[in-house]
Amino acid sequence: MDKDELIYMYRQMLLIRVFEERSAEMYAKAKIAGFLHLYNGQEAIAVGAVSALNPDDEIVVNYRDHGWALARGCSARAVMAELFGRADGTTGGRGGSMHLVDVKRHFWGGYAIVGGHLPLAVGLAVAAQYLKTGRVTLCSMGDGSTNIGTFHAALNWAKLWNAPIIFLVENNQYAMGTSYDVHSAVPMLQKAAGYNMYAEEVDGMDVMAVREAVCRAAERARRGEGPSFLNAVTYRFRGHSMADPDVQRDKQEIAAWRQRDPIPRFADEVLLKQNLLTEADLQAIRKSVEEEVEDAIAFADKSPEPSLDTLYDYIYMQPVSNMQIGGSLMRPPKTIGRLSATSNGRG
Amino acid sequence: MAEITYREALRRALREEMQRDPTVVIWGEDVVAYAGGGAYGVTAGLAKEFPGRVRDTPIAEEAIVGVGIGAAMGGMRPVCEIMTVNFALVAWDQIVNHAAKQSHMFNGQIKVPMVIRTPNGHGRTAATHSQNFDAWFASIPSLKVVAPATPYDAKGLLKSAIRDDDPVVFLEHLQLYSTRGEVPDEEYLVPIGEADYKRRGAHLTIVTWGRMTIESLKAAQVLAQEGIEVEIVDLRTLRPLDYALALESVRKTHRVIVVEEGWRTGGLGAEIAATLQEIAFNELDAPIARVAGLEVPMPYAKNLERATLPFAEDVVAAARAMMHNEY
Numbered sequence: 042m043d044k045d046e047l048i049y050m051y052r053q054m055l056l057i058r059v060f061e062e063r064s065a066e067m068y069a070k071a072k073i074a075g076f077l078h079l080y081n082g083q084e085a086i087a088v089g090a091v092s093a094l095n096p097d098d099e100i101v102v103n104y105r106d107h108g109w110a111l112a113r114g115c116s117a118r119a120v121m122a123e124l125f126g127r128a129d130g131t132t133g134g135r136g137g138s139m140h141l142v143d144v145k146r147h148f149w150g151g152y153a154i155v156g157g158h159l160p161l162a163v164g165l166a167v168a169a170q171y172l173k174t175g176r177v178t179l180c181s182m183g184d185g186s187t188n189i190g191t192f193h194a195a196l197n198w199a200k201l202w203n204a205p206i207i208f209l210v211e212n213n214q215y216a217m218g219t220s221y222d223v224h225s226a227v228p229m230l231q232k233a234a235g236y237n238m239y240a241e242e243v244d245g246m247d248v249m250a251v252r253e254a255v256c257r258a259a260e261r262a263r264r265g266e267g268p269s270f271l272n273a274v275t276y277r278f279r280g281h282s283m284a285d286p287d288v289q290r291d292k293q294e295i296a297a298w299r300q301r302d303p304i305p306r307f308a309d310e311v312l313l314k315q316n317l318l319t320e321a322d323l324q325a326i327r328k329s330v331e332e333e334v335e336d337a338i339a340f341a342d343k344s345p346e347p348s349l350d351t352l353y354d355y356i357y358m359q360p361v362s363n364m365q366i367g368g369s370l371m372r373p374p375k376t377i378g379r380l381s382a383t384s385n386g387r388g
Numbered sequence: 389m390a391e392i393t394y395r396e397a398l399r400r401a402l403r404e405e406m407q408r409d410p411t412v413v414i415w416g417e418d419v420v421a422y423a424g425g426g427a428y429g430v431t432a433g434l435a436k437e438f439p440g441r442v443r444d445t446p447i448a449e450e451a452i453v454g455v456g457i458g459a460a461m462g463g464m465r466p467v468c469e470i471m472t473v474n475f476a477l478v479a480w481d482q483i484v485n486h487a488a489k490q491s492h493m494f495n496g497q498i499k500v501p502m503v504i505r506t507p508n509g510h511g512r513t514a515a516t517h518s519q520n521f522d523a524w525f526a527s528i529p530s531l532k533v534v535a536p537a538t539p540y541d542a543k544g545l546l547k548s549a550i551r552d553d554d555p556v557v558f559l560e561h562l563q564l565y566s567t568r569g570e571v572p573d574e575e576y577l578v579p580i581g582e583a584d585y586k587r588r589g590a591h592l593t594i595v596t597w598g599r600m601t602i603e604s605l606k607a608a609q610v611l612a613q614e615g616i617e618v619e620i621v622d623l624r625t626l627r628p629l630d631y632a633l634a635l636e637s638v639r640k641t642h643r644v645i646v647v648e649e650g651w652r653t654g655g656l657g658a659e660i661a662a663t664l665q666e667i668a669f670n671e672l673d674a675p676i677a678r679v680a681g682l683e684v685p686m687p688y689a690k691n692l693e694r695a696t697l698p699f700a701e702d703v704v705a706a707a708r709a710m711m712h713n714e715y
């Protein structure tokens with residue numbers, strides 16, 4: 042593999058790590074609010090998977106989506122501005138941390154209702170198949186999302202219609218505080234076996250292993266061999282979200298998994314070992330990543346709040362005549378009066 | 389009498405009913421594991437106190453409710469927790485097509501004595517996580533729907549809900565969990581189906597429930613300084629709805645504002661306004677007004693969220709407009 046690409050993957054993982062650490066700080070400073078689910082520990086999955094796909098392959102993920110957005114090439118500026126709820130964010134401050142999106146980059150969004158995006162991903166794959174675009178859809182989800190009805194409906198459908206899709210489970214072994222053995226009756230791969238689906242287990246702490254597995258799955262899809270299921274075993278280094286005191290996981294377990302940190306591991310086992318980089322180079326990369334995130338924070342802080350006039354934007358993509366307020370045909374209620382927004386145009 | 393939080397009041401109700409009736413169980417996501425008990429801490433400590441009766445479930449709301457319905461049919465009294473009301477949509481079929489059908493459709497042969505506890509609320513959590521479906525729940529025949537505003541009502545109503553032989557949707561509120569209020573040490577029940585005056589006043593009736601009761605109480609203080617005395621009818625139960633108390637108040641004040649958190653179109657405010665004008669048209673000196681949430685998927689940005697949700701200031705503005713005959 043190309044040296045530059047390997048270094049790029051390292052830098053992307055580090056960018057995600059530093060971005061998340063600084064996001065946590067910004068949350069503590071109340072620059073970011075609501076739910077903030079950090080990706081620390083799982084960086085190898087997004088970076089490895091994205092590196093294996095074509096730029097126009099479709100990606101659909103859950104709310105733990107900062108790493109995916111960054112790996113897909115969204116700027117740290119746009120992602121941080123979104124976390125700040127500002128006009129320059131990936132959705133102009135509308136969606137926040139859990140609903141990042143960048144359709145230009147075929148990143149179809151973070152979805153915050155567990156299991157909700159799985160049928161959507163199958164639909165994207167079916168559209169690619171029907172329209173013969175040659176694109177593969179990658180749908181990532183957490184281990185806790187493999188028990189809800191849409192999971193089983195989506196797997197069955199994808200197999201039945203031979204959809205070009207990769208179901209990628211980011212199996213960090215917990216759904217909030219509930220551990221795998223409390224939420225699932227069978228091992229993960231057995232769930233895919235129930236639909237007779239090609240499946241692999243992958244070391245989710247090894248970026249190259251993830252890359253190779255996603256490559257294999259994507260090739261299968263492109264050859265018309267249908268869906269694949271990857272169980273990427275991983276661990277989140279922090280709580281479920283910033284609201285989680287993380288009291289339920291065993292401290293020793295956390296420490297043991299931190300030993301397997303995918304970022305230093307990739308540096309040691311690949312970059313340094315193959316003499317692609319020196320320690321000094323690694324330091325320089327870290328410095329440039331830190332600067333990039335610092336710049337993103339400054340950018341987000343300066344970005345304006347979205348204008349109140351945008352409140353009714355895109356309620357409909359196709360305007361409806363006579364519409365006065367937010368899809369209601371009522372006169373604008375002055376009793377709710379702070380906003381006198383009436384909107385035609387984009388609704 | 390002690391001042392306790394809404395959260396603690398709920399927990400006491402659960403504890404007392406579990407002590408009283410061994411068929412009462414609590415099932416839901418993370419009701420045991422997460423941060424000591426429940427995403428919002430309501431069930432904290434109960435798993436230890438009642439071994440085997442408080443259980444974490446898979447993330448599968450359709451099954452949390454569905455299995456709850458079946459267990460209720462089979463002789464238990466499950467209290468099923470849906471982490472927030474947004475996820476109740478995953479269980480909507482079970483709630484509407486199953487929980488709410490059994491008793492009538494099967495001609496009284498089946499009963500479903502279960503409680504579905506779930507909080508409304510917001511807090512910069514954006515469109516999928518900041519919704520309010522009170523009006524939807526309240527439109528379904530054969531459900532009972534409860535939405536307490538105070539710790540006192542929360543405790544008394546939850547105990548009634550658990551003892552009730554019908555499925556009860558129990559709507560809590562994230563913004564209320566840490567609010568405090570007096571709750572008697574001795575046992576009491578608040579009956580399902582009875583509204584309550586939370587404030588008396590002669591000029592204007594506010595009909596409301598849940599968080600908007602608290603916002604309306606704040607508004608009432610501001611309005612009182614201007615000489616406007618509002619009467620607040622806290623519905624407490626949204627289905628079946630207690631029109632008697634609202635009517636009594638309307639006969640006194642002749643002016644009504646319905647205040648709700650959810651979307652205006654098809655809201656419960658529309659239903660209440662329609663009914664009050666049907667039964668008390670001649671009592672009204674002004675059109676019934678509504679204060680409600682703006683009709684957009686909730687944005688994350690602070691200023692947009694703030695603009696979308698109704699607060700005390702919106703109630704104040706509506707009351708002033710009505711008293712100055714601006715409608």
Ligand SMILES: Cc1ncc(C[n+]2csc(CCOP(=O)(O)OP(=O)(O)O)c2C)c(N)n1
Nearest residue numbers: 105153154155183184185186215216217475
């Ligand atoms: C339908 C639904 N139910 C509950 C929730 C609340 N919730 C958010 S994340 C989560 C845990 C999901 O765990 P997992 O799928 O393993 O993903 P992870 O957070 O570990 O990445 C829960 C229960 C939700 N968002 N949607």
Ligand SMILES: [Mg+2]
Nearest residue numbers: 183184215216
């Ligand atoms: Mg998980």
